[in-house]
Amino acid sequence: MAVKRDGQWLLSRLDFLWSNYFADVEQINPVFIEFGRFARLRFGSIRFDPRSKHTYITISGMFKDEKIPQEIVDHTIAHELCHYVHGFSSPRPRSHHFPHEGGIIKKELSKRGLGGLYQSYQKWIKEYRQELKQLYLQKRYSR
Secondary structure (H helix, E strand, O other): OOOOOOHHHHHHHHHHHHHHHOOOOOOOOOEEEEEOOOOOOOOEEEEEEOOOOEEEEEEOHHHHOOOOOHHHHHHHHHHHHHHHHOOOOOOOOOOOOOOOHHHHHHHHHHHOOOHHHHHHHHHHHHHHHHHHHHHHHHHHHOO
């Protein structure tokens, strides 16, 4: 039986990744995760609310679909956690000038034993972009 991908499931994925791969990173403020709207191009985001001092991770509603491999969801969450670790959208000190500077996300994931997730994501995104291209061409030429 498939597990329903809802907010509780998403929180369990965040907890799993933080406990097993980011355990050295103290959660110094409340961090929340939720599904956002269905987005085909922006899979995740992280933001810090300076008033409440809370961090919010939003994952594309597209990832509720069980056809999207769990590894892709996990990669997206881990990607956002890397931003948290590096002081982007968190009260932690910034460790870099830009959030994606010099392939820092790939390096951080590899350092934490998540290189396989990165590889899975690279393979999936290549196929996904081809699907989007085909959809675009079908729409464009069916008019």
